[in-house]
Amino acid sequence: MAITVFENPLLFKLSTAHTHYSFRINQIGLAEHISYDVAVDDGSGLCQLAEAVNAHPFEPYWTDLTTFPQANCKDLLPQEFGGFNTGDYRIPALISKGEDGTPATDWRYVSYRVYSGVPILEELPCAYVGNDSDVQTLELKLVDSVTGLAVYLDYVVFPRCDVIVRGLRVVNEGRRAVTLERVMSLQLDLPAGDYDSLSLVGYYGQERLPERRALGRGVLQFSSVRGISSHGVNPAFAVMEQEATEDHGRVWGFMLAYSGNFLGEIEVPQMRSPRVLLGIHPELFSWRLRPGESFTAPQAFMTFTDEGVGGMSRHFHDFFRNHWLPSRWALCQRPILINNWEATYFDFSEERLLDIARTAAPLGVDMLVLDDGWFGRRRDDTSSLGDWFVNAGIIPDMAGMVRKINALGMKFGLWFEPEMVSENSEFFRAHPEWVIQISGRGRSIGRHQMMLDMGNPEVVEAIFRQMKKLLETVHVEYIKWDCNRTMTECGSSWLPADRQGEVAHRFVLGTYSLYRKLLEAFPYLLIEGCAGGGGRFDAGILRYSPQIWCSDVSDACERMRIQMGTSLFYPCSAMGAHVSACPNHQTGRVTPFATRGNVALSGAFGYELDLAKLSKEEQEMVREQTALYHQLNPLVASGDLFRLEAPGRLDKVVCWSFIAKDKTQGFVILCRLQMHPYAAPLRIRLKGLRPDAYYQIDGKRLTGKALMSVGICVALEERDAASRILIFAKEK
Numbered sequence: 155m156a157i158t159v160f161e162n163p164l165l166f167k168l169s170t171a172h173t174h175y176s177f178r179i180n181q182i183g184l185a186e187h188i189s190y191d192v193a194v195d196d197g198s199g200l201c202q203l204a205e206a207v208n209a210h211p212f213e214p215y216w217t218d219l220t221t222f223p224q225a226n227c228k229d230l231l232p233q234e235f236g237g238f239n240t241g242d243y244r245i246p247a248l249i250s251k252g253e254d255g256t257p258a259t260d261w262r263y264v265s266y267r268v269y270s271g272v273p274i275l276e277e278l279p280c281a282y283v284g285n286d287s288d289v290q291t292l293e294l295k296l297v298d299s300v301t302g303l304a305v306y307l308d309y310v311v312f313p314r315c316d317v318i319v320r321g322l323r324v325v326n327e328g329r330r331a332v333t334l335e336r337v338m339s340l341q342l343d344l345p346a347g348d349y350d351s352l353s354l355v356g357y358y359g360q361e362r363l364p365e366r367r368a369l370g371r372g373v374l375q376f377s378s379v380r381g382i383s384s385h386g387v388n389p390a391f392a393v394m395e396q397e398a399t400e401d402h403g404r405v406w407g408f409m410l411a412y413s414g415n416f417l418g419e420i421e422v423p424q425m426r427s428p429r430v431l432l433g434i435h436p437e438l439f440s441w442r443l444r445p446g447e448s449f450t451a452p453q454a455f456m457t458f459t460d461e462g463v464g465g466m467s468r469h470f471h472d473f474f475r476n477h478w479l480p481s482r483w484a485l486c487q488r489p490i491l492i493n494n495w496e497a498t499y500f501d502f503s504e505e506r507l508l509d510i511a512r513t514a515a516p517l518g519v520d521m522l523v524l525d526d527g528w529f530g531r532r533r534d535d536t537s538s539l540g541d542w543f544v545n546a547g548i549i550p551d552m553a554g555m556v557r558k559i560n561a562l563g564m565k566f567g568l569w570f571e572p573e574m575v576s577e578n579s580e581f582f583r584a585h586p587e588w589v590i591q592i593s594g595r596g597r598s599i600g601r602h603q604m605m606l607d608m609g610n611p612e613v614v615e616a617i618f619r620q621m622k623k624l625l626e627t628v629h630v631e632y633i634k635w636d637c638n639r640t641m642t643e644c645g646s647s648w649l650p651a652d653r654q655g656e657v658a659h660r661f662v663l664g665t666y667s668l669y670r671k672l673l674e675a676f677p678y679l680l681i682e683g684c685a686g687g688g689g690r691f692d693a694g695i696l697r698y699s700p701q702i703w704c705s706d707v708s709d710a711c712e713r714m715r716i717q718m719g720t721s722l723f724y725p726c727s728a729m730g731a732h733v734s735a736c737p738n739h740q741t742g743r744v745t746p747f748a749t750r751g752n753v754a755l756s757g758a759f760g761y762e763l764d765l766a767k768l769s770k771e772e773q774e775m776v777r778e779q780t781a782l783y784h785q786l787n788p789l790v791a792s793g794d795l796f797r798l799e800a801p802g803r804l805d806k807v808v809c810w811s812f813i814a815k816d817k818t819q820g821f822v823i824l825c826r827l828q829m830h831p832y833a834a835p836l837r838i839r840l841k842g843l844r845p846d847a848y849y850q851i852d853g854k855r856l857t858g859k860a861l862m863s864v865g866i867c868v869a870l871e872e873r874d875a876a877s878r879i880l881i882f883a884k885e886k
């Protein structure tokens with residue numbers, strides 16, 4: 155059983171294949187966390203693992219019990235859900251304000267229930283399960299008796315992938331309205347120790363690069379208040395023992411399934427037991443809860459492994475592929491696409507697009523995607539967002555054009571930016587009140603556009619109606635869903651004054667509702683997320699879009715780093731990755747065509763250039779790459795990822811491998827970012843093989859043990875950006 159409940163004292167043990175998560179209800183009804191670590195089989199004896207509380211005489215403690223005041227020092231107890239202003243000085247999971255204006259909460263146990271299957275959230279993305287009996291959920295009810303607030307904490311246990319999904323619902327069971335000012339989806343109190351954090355940080359064009367930091371006392375925050383999850387910081391991070399590496403050591407991974415403002419916090423308090431919190435950012439957030447009303451927080455995922463960062467990544471990858479990415483696409487091959495953006499930008503015509511399709515079809519490309527510029531009166535980025543009807547001046551008959559593309563054996567995809575509006579658009583002129591803005595304050599503009607007030611259902615419906623009309627007349631099988639600005643002057647003319655704190659969260663809920671409406675009406679649609687490159691690469695979007703454009707930087711060397719960083723938390727099959735033209739449009743770098751293909755083959759594969767401008771030789775390479783995609787992609791889609799090292803190198807070789815779950819086959823991709831002359835031979839040590847089995851690799855026959863310990867030397871062209879793919883297979 156995934157969930158075991160012991161009585162006297164009440165103790166909960168959540169078991170996955172390799173981990174145990176346990177907590178108990180203590181003498182005064184606090185939910186006291188015991189441990190989240192490797193699986194141990196100690197039954198109710200797990201209680202003995204609880205940390206001894208060593209309070210000095212000046213610590214406040216709760217007065218209900220005089221026999222053992224130490225256990226009542228709330229500030230020292232590891233807890234499942236810490237209170238506020240009642241003795242626990244660490245950062246609280248929830249802050250509310252009642253009508254008397256005194257913010258305080260003290261959460262005590264009321265009841266629990268365990269059931270098979272997963273909770274279904276109506277407005278937010280939530281995990282799914284094929285068979286209810288595979289997964290169990292524990293719902294724990296705690297209340298604060300003074301405010302009358304109840305919290306229902308969900309622990310959804312996914313045994314096979316070692317992931318626990320946390321959820322939270324707050325219900326106002328009291329008699330007075332309450333304003334929630336902070337609601338964190340996940341809290342985890344870790345034992346005292348020396349830890350590092352690992353997060354994904356960056357900028358436009360340098361998204362999700364790993365950053366490891368030693369944790370000292372104080373609070374470390376990872377956050378976005380940009381209205382979207384952002385290029386700068388990703389809503390996923392880890393806490394790890396300081397000695398943990400890629401392959402060894404204890405790592406706790408956390409991720410929020412949310413696409414808006416988020417806050418992850420690691421507080422190392424005086425006793426050095428870190429408290430981890432993750433949820434909606436409290437800045438620009440408040441939520442009015444009248445008696446009887448409830449608020450549901452986004453789900454958060456957590457995992458534990460003692461197999462280093464690599465182990466954490468594989469847990470999350472398996473979880474995404476089996477319980478999160480849209481099931482229609484999760485494990486299967488996506489169409490190879492060619493996108494016209496870097497080939498033409500805004501300068502395209504029907505004939506030019508058909509030419510691209512005619513060149514691409516015989517080379518094995520499955521779909522033509524028409525990017526920005528086909529709608530309203532748009533000829534550059536200054537107008538027409540919100541006017542989702544075809545610009546007949548450019549494409550007189552889009553349905554007819556798509557029929558011609560389909561006749562070539564290709565599918566057709568279309569770009570939208572549904573949550574945005576241009577000042578110069580029919581949509582805005584008709585409804586200037588439908589944008590995010592604060593009356594009397596003026597408006598910041600980003601890329602000549604504004605964000606729609608997606609919290610208003612009328613706005614969502616108006617955009618949906620336009621998109622639906624188009625999709626009913628043109629055979630569109632894929633949408634690139636872009637989002638090219640961030641939120642400022644966060645306010646809404648639709649909401650009353652006391653609900654202005656809800657605007658940013660309602661924007662996210664409205665966006666998700668549009669995704670759901672579209673997918674309900676057109677279930678066959680493949681939607682690729684995008685936000686000025688990879689500015690909204692998060693689990694929230696991945697519940698609807700199985701792939702997200704990773705970055706606007708398509709240079710192979712930069713992409714190697716970006717995709718490597720992204721892979722810490724997200725599966726490679728979710729990373730939109732295209733072969734583009736050289737010199738690269740963003741970096742000016744010239745890389746071999748083969749390397750551009752090799753790098754993109756690790757992701758959701760495609761092209762972003764004018765194939766007609768390639769040499770015959772390069773076109774032949776396209777044919778080979780599209781064939782190779784069909785061979786390798788099943789391993790990317792469902793195999794295990796191992797990030798490899800090339801020890802002792804000065805010349806920055808980035809390297810990883812995908813291996814089938816049964817370890818019978820796989821491939822390594824390695825890319826030298828920068829050449830240094832006369833470097834030591836390039837030796838790669840593989841991982842995850844069967845030690846005693848023989849493998850054929852690069853013309854050699856070696857045991858898994860030899861490949862994983864001694865490693866093999868790999869010849870690589872002597873130049874920058876040289877790369878190889880080495881396919882290997884176990885002997886029968």
Ligand code: DGJ
Pocket residue numbers: 495525526569636638684685686687688703705706
């Ligand atoms: C930003 C995206 O990241 C690009 O790929 C492209 O679609 C442009 N927007 C179009 O405006």
